[in-house]
Amino acid sequence: MTIWRIMAHHENPDRMIEWSKKAGRIAVGWGRVGDLRLPKFATYDDFREALKKNYPEHPNRMQGGPSLWNFWHMEIGDLAIISSGWRRSHVVEIVGDYQWEKQRSWFGDYWHQRAAVVTEHVANELWSRVGCSVAKGENVRWTVARCK
DSSP states (O other): OOEEEEEOOSSOHHHHHHHHHHHTEEEESOGGGOOTTSTTOSSHHHHHHHHHHHOTTOTTHHHHHHHHHHHHHOOTTOEEEEEETTEEEEEEEEOSOOEEOGGGOSSTTOOEEEEEEEOSOOHHHHHHHTTSSBOTTOOTTSSEEEBO
């Protein structure tokens, strides 16, 4: 089991957090790159190139490549600490495979989704147990980062 940290939507984190709890899902943006299950996403560089092509105007698009890569590689049973800035809201368990849900978007292009259920874990306590940091090689600025 891997523990992840997911940043809620940067412009409206409270809305994202409420949606996540009610919908039983987690989601990340950069939906214009398309369904990650397509063969065009065989390598890490494929993610980065798709972001560069589909989001040329987006200032943090290069942060999106590693985040999408991590989101794609989550597994059923993994835990994710949902955060908003420095505030950690709740912990979910991943209970579903990756889905590209263009029709079920809660906000903008947050089409990369997974089914997830809220757990009894206290977000700050789990964050402390993983050393209050993301893993070596991960970046705290990524939307989705593996914890220590």
